[in-house]
Amino acid sequence: MATREGKLGAGRSDDGPGVPDSAYWISRLGAMIKERRSGRFTVEELAARAGVSAGLISQIERGIGNPSFSTLSRLANALGLPIVAMFEGPEFDERQMIVRRKDRRRLVVPDEGTVHEILVPSSNRRLGMLSSVLPPGYEADEVGNTHPGEEIVLVVSGTLHAYIGGQAFVLEAGDTATYDSSLPHRWSNPGAKPVELLAISTPPATDLTH
Numbered sequence: 001m002a003t004r005e006g007k008l009g010a011g012r013s014d015d016g017p018g019v020p021d022s023a024y025w026i027s028r029l030g031a032m033i034k035e036r037r038s039g040r041f042t043v044e045e046l047a048a049r050a051g052v053s054a055g056l057i058s059q060i061e062r063g064i065g066n067p068s069f070s071t072l073s074r075l076a077n078a079l080g081l082p083i084v085a086m087f088e089g090p091e092f093d094e095r096q097m098i099v100r101r102k103d104r105r106r107l108v109v110p111d112e113g114t115v116h117e118i119l120v121p122s123s124n125r126r127l128g129m130l131s132s133v134l135p136p137g138y139e140a141d142e143v144g145n146t147h148p149g150e151e152i153v154l155v156v157s158g159t160l161h162a163y164i165g166g167q168a169f170v171l172e173a174g175d176t177a178t179y180d181s182s183l184p185h186r187w188s189n190p191g192a193k194p195v196e197l198l199a200i201s202t203p204p205a206t207d208l209t210h
Contacts, residue, residue, distance in 0.1 A: 027063035029072065029086055034061040036079045050078035069109045069116065070141050077147065082123045082204070092121035104131075114138065120204070128204030133196050134160075134189040144184030151181040151201040158195030161188045 037046050043061075047054040052071050059065030060075075067075075076083045087105035104117040113135030120129050144163060153162070153176060160171045165183035179185065181201060189195045 023063070025088070026060070026065065026067070029067070030061045030063040030065070032081070032085065033057070033075055033079065036081050037061075040079075046075070046078055050074040068112060069107065069114060070145075073145065084118050084123045084204075087116070087118055094122035094124040096121040112138065119198075123204055126203060128201045130199045130201075131196070132199065133194050134158075134187060135194050136189060136192050138187070138189040138195075140186035140188060144186040146184055147181050147201070149181050149201055149203050150178070151185075151199060152176055152178045153200075154198045156196040156198060158189065158193050159191050160195045160197060161190060163187075 037043070041049065043054045043057050047057055050057075050071075051074055056065055056067070056071065057075070060067050060071075072086055073083050075081075076086065084105060087107045089103065089105035092099065099119060099121050104119065106118075107116045108114070115133040117131045118129070119131055120127065153160075153171075155171045155173050155175050157173050159173075160175075162169045162171055162177055162185070164177060164179050164185045169177060171177060187195075187197070
């Protein structure tokens, strides 16, 4: 996601619960990352695998860091941890078919202004689906993200600048991009209006950021 290390928070729209304390979510995520790392990697080893600084990982694990969604997704990918585990809200039974809008698991990164919602009931499915809103001025990491499988992105509203496998595209509302998600891919929104997009991946990506 964005290159700046935005504070992580989680919340809901007016038709659901309010926004919980960001410090609580940072503390929870730090504990989760430390638990998955301990006995497997040192902080330095995880930093090398994820491409983030050891100092930042140490801060996150102590609940005092300000991780961006990009940083969290890189850590999740390096640890084999589904990024959905970092979202607010419970994971439903994999046999459930319906997810009501008010029940979506959600992740808000306030300083980035990005909002992400999981649209499938469980990460134990063959298909993953994510809704994201990118604010004006949003810019993802230049390196881009990669994960196994195939992905299709649909621009619901706004104008998305997509960078996939070294190629640049401008996508308008209704346009789609389909690609091998092992290719580096990232998004930006240099326009004056938010961009809303849907990303569908198979298999479900542990790294859902763009």
